[in-house]
Amino acid sequence: MDIITLFFIFTLAGFLGFELIARVPSQLHTPLMSGSNAISGITIVGAIIAAGADDGSWITTVLGTAAVTLAMINVIGGYFVTDRMLSMFKKKDPASAAKKGGASS
Amino acid sequence: MNAATSAILINSAYIVASILFILGLKMLGRQASARRGNLISGVAMLIAIVATLLDHHVIDFRWIIVGLVAGTVIGLACAYWVKMTSMPEMVALLNGFGGLASLIVGAAEFFRIRGGTVLPERPIFTSATIYLTILIGGITFTGSVYAFCKLAEWLSGRPILFRGQHIVNSLLLLATVLAGVVYVISGDPQILLVTFGAFTLLSLVLGWTLVMPIGGGDMPVIISMLNSLSGLAACAAGFVINNNVLVVAGCLVGTSGVILTAIMCKAMNRSLTNVLFSGFGAAPAKSAGGEGEHA
Numbered sequence: 299m300d301i302i303t304l305f306f307i308f309t310l311a312g313f314l315g316f317e318l319i320a321r322v323p324s325q326l327h328t329p330l331m332s333g334s335n336a337i338s339g340i341t342i343v344g345a346i347i348a349a350g351a352d353d354g355s356w357i358t359t360v361l362g363t364a365a366v367t368l369a370m371i372n373v374i375g376g377y378f379v380t381d382r383m384l385s386m387f388k389k390k391d392p393a394s395a396a397k398k399g400g401a402s403s
Numbered sequence: 404m405n406a407a408t409s410a411i412l413i414n415s416a417y418i419v420a421s422i423l424f425i426l427g428l429k430m431l432g433r434q435a436s437a438r439r440g441n442l443i444s445g446v447a448m449l450i451a452i453v454a455t456l457l458d459h460h461v462i463d464f465r466w467i468i469v470g471l472v473a474g475t476v477i478g479l480a481c482a483y484w485v486k487m488t489s490m491p492e493m494v495a496l497l498n499g500f501g502g503l504a505s506l507i508v509g510a511a512e513f514f515r516i517r518g519g520t521v522l523p524e525r526p527i528f529t530s531a532t533i534y535l536t537i538l539i540g541g542i543t544f545t546g547s548v549y550a551f552c553k554l555a556e557w558l559s560g561r562p563i564l565f566r567g568q569h570i571v572n573s574l575l576l577l578a579t580v581l582a583g584v585v586y587v588i589s590g591d592p593q594i595l596l597v598t599f600g601a602f603t604l605l606s607l608v609l610g611w612t613l614v615m616p617i618g619g620g621d622m623p624v625i626i627s628m629l630n631s632l633s634g635l636a637a638c639a640a641g642f643v644i645n646n647n648v649l650v651v652a653g654c655l656v657g658t659s660g661v662i663l664t665a666i667m668c669k670a671m672n673r674s675l676t677n678v679l680f681s682g683f684g685a686a687p688a689k690s691a692g693g694e695g696e697h698a
Contacts, residue, residue: 301642304647307650308638311650311654311655311658312658314658315428315659316658318432318659319428319432323434324670325434326432326433326434327663327666327670328494329437330663331627331630331663332494333431333440333441334655335630335656336441336448338633338652339501339637340424340448340451340649340652341504341508341653342452343451343455343646343648344640344643344644344646344649345508346461347458348511348512349466350461350463350464350466351461351462351520352462353520354520355514355520357518358518359463359466361507361514362466362470362507363470365470366466367471367473368503368507369474369501370474370475371477371497371500372478372498374479375479375482375497376478377445379481381438381441387437
């Protein structure tokens with residue numbers, strides 16, 4: 299892909315990131331941090347390409363496999379930790395829990 | 404399926420994944436939709452992973468499967484065995500793993516180029532982005548691990564200060580930048596390897612020394628900042644391997660992390676420079692620096 303295109307995407311995504319997070323209630327700070335931490339595990343895409351590339355070199359395969367493992371821990375751990383945090387959060391807040399329960403039943 | 408069709412298919416999947424990441428992040432910021440937002444961003448990740456497996460560069464699946472399975476098992480164990488009260492340090496540790504993964508992706512690309520299996524179109528640009536990936540990834544990794552150790556009380560939560568700390572840190576930073584510049588402009592394979600090793604090591608040391616003078620109470624802000632950095636590391640890795648979904652998702656995490664860090668600082672009535680550097684200097688600030696004198 300053209301580098302200018304990548305920089306273009308980079309700039310727009312950067313501004314979007316700035317705009318997305320505004321007026322977040324303080325109790326959501328930690329879950330939001332954890333949730334975006336899970337997204338940073340997207341580096342797994344690069345890790346998969348490094349591990350799966352057929353370049354006949356054991357060193358990139360070893361490095362790639364290590365990177366896939368680490369990134370996958372980040373992804374899986376990140377999403378499940380966030381979900382656990384948010385589920386606890388609902389129980390603590392009876393009004394919102396009741397509303398949710400009512401809506402789903 | 405030929406390479407061109409599969410490239411269109413993969414990029415379409417990446418667009419869908421990017422949209423879902425954006426929606427998920429947006430929903431995570433509101434109480435009523437936070438849990439669904441997390442799920443949506445998880446679906447986006449799944450789409451991105453599956454699409455990448457279809458990439459024509461990916462030929463050998465054995466080791467990918469080993470890595471995916473091992474990572475899933477360890478990740479699930481981390482998420483379910485951790486106590487509710489230990490969540491912040493678990494986030495720090497997971498974030499550290501993400502940073503290390505980015506570093507390794509950069510290193511793998513370095514060795515591929517060195518081995519002559521890929522020839523970069525723009526060698527200087529590729530070298531510069533590999534340098535950035537390793538630098539940011541390294542700082543994220545050791546910084547996060549140190550933050551984890553402080554919060555888990557494996558290490559003292561007090562800020563650690565010593566005489567001339569800011570001089571040592573500045574020199575370390577200078578050496579890292581120098582090694583990077585030599586690495587990017589030098590064409591000699593021997594010098595490349597030496598400088599590559601040097602800045603990899605230095606970036607790991609830098610992450611440690613950066614978090615050292617910061618007290619345990621400020622760790623949430625630091626974890627948020629390191630989280631932002633791990634996004635930027637993924638973004639830099641995206642530039643190395645020319646991958647748009649890495650750039651989009653990494654950049655989203657990077658900049659939203661900056662905003663979140665700023666919001667968290669504001670909630671504590673402090674500035675980020677105060678959090679980062681209050682341990683420094685002869686006249687410590689009241690809050691964190693005061694504790695530092697005992698260290």
